Amino acid sequence: MGGRTTRQRKSVLSALAGCQDFVSAQELHALLVADAQSIGLTTVYRALRDLAAEGGVDVVRDEAGGRLYRRRPADGHRHYLICRACGSSRPVDSEVVEQWADRIAADTGFARVEHTVELTGLCTDCHTTEDREGVPPCRWEPEHQDSPDRARSCAS
Template identity: 50%
Template sequence: MTTARRDAVRQVLAGCEGFRSAQDIYADLRADGSKIGLTTVYRALQALSDAGEVDVLRTDEGEAVYRACRTEQHHHHLVCRDCGRTVEVEGPAVERWADAIAAEHGFADITHTVEVFGTCADCAGRRS
């Protein structure tokens, strides 16, 4: 895949606050006149994910959604269920727990993903 296509996907993600599906990214690119194919978008997202440039999470429906990383450090996310606003957070207590539980069971080279979903203050305020 050409770097130009990967850069186009990277640029769409850079302009987004929350997580976006591959189909959303594809639609944005096509709306801007790109001739990129959906398969190419998926390949670009996989390459960007493998390089640590994008965060990936699964929605409650099982769909993979993507977001440009704002930091290169290991982090977790607070995600608003209503508007998709996402905040990157550190979780030292989670890191200690993961290390301890892995050691307790004889596991090494562990990884983990923790996402916290809720309603942001703006959306909660609109409900009142």
């Protein structure tokens, strides 16, 4: 991966490696600060922007249009199915999407074609909860923002 290897960038990469699911820059910053890392939110944003440009992280949008980040696996680009309620994610077989994008590029003569495919739904746990209570649990409930369970998908 290109770019300068700074202490802050290493910290961001390390924190991302501990996250199983997509996280926002703010959530990642909170994890770093909770781990006694001295790093500014702007620095986290800059590191994530650079990592995304280099292909080191996958980026998706949440329902409000904000960016969420996940470290890209060594075997490259993937697509994910993301739970709208709890934020859990799982990679999905997307070979047909890759073939379609390649065919469109070849048919049109375009080069370096990029694409974004975002699949969202409710995971089994959240779908079951919604059926029982009528409303899916919300990942972003303000009263839980400072709770250690807030970033349950990330290693502390």
